[in-house]
Amino acid sequence: MTLPPPEASNVHTVQVWDGQTWHTLCAPDGANLRQLLLRHGLSPYTRLTQHVHCGGRGLCATCGVRLPADAPAPTHWHDRLAARFGYPRLSCQITVRRPLVVHLLPEKRIWGTRHST
Numbered sequence: 001m002t003l004p005p006p007e008a009s010n011v012h013t014v015q016v017w018d019g020q021t022w023h024t025l026c027a028p029d030g031a032n033l034r035q036l037l038l039r040h041g042l043s044p045y046t047r048l049t050q051h052v053h054c055g056g057r058g059l060c061a062t063c064g065v066r067l068p069a070d071a072p073a074p075t076h077w078h079d080r081l082a083a084r085f086g087y088p089r090l091s092c093q094i095t096v097r098r099p100l101v102v103h104l105l106p107e108k109r110i111w112g113t114r115h116s117t
Contacts, residue, residue: 012096016042017103032056033094033102034063044091044104056092064088066103 014025014036027036034056037044045053049062056063058078067089074080076093083089088105 013099014096015099015101016040017101018042019104027096027100029097031096032092033065033096033100034090034092036096037065037091037102037104042104054092058090058093061087061090063091064105065091065094066105067094068101071100072097 010029012027012029012031014027014033016023016025016037023040023042025036025040025042027033034044043050044063044065046062049060053062054060058076061078061082064082065088071089072094074083074089074093075095076090079090079093081087091102094100
């Protein structure tokens with residue numbers, strides 16, 4: 001995948017760790033992280049939740065990912081609770097407004113865990 005030139009401020013680089021490999025994605029400003037991941041074949045879901053989830057409405061907490069401490073502040077009530085109590089953040093509620101580093105949780109429990117990856 002070709003990265004955009006640095007002057008293309010409306011496109012951001014998203015580095016994704018899937019547990020084995022780093023993936024570099026290009027995201028337009030304002031992209032939804034869950035949709036971006038799915039579009040590139042990187043599911044935030046487990047095998048058990050890939051077909052049973054809320055469809056990105058921030059209700060089921062099955063699309064959790066880990067973000068670094070300097071990640072964007074949560075704006076959705078459910079994502080704020082996840083961040084506050086150390087649970088994975090909801091990829092469906094994260095808007096890409098700058099470069100991000102994302103860790104998928106391939107071995108998470110259905111509703112995530114508190115353990116860091």
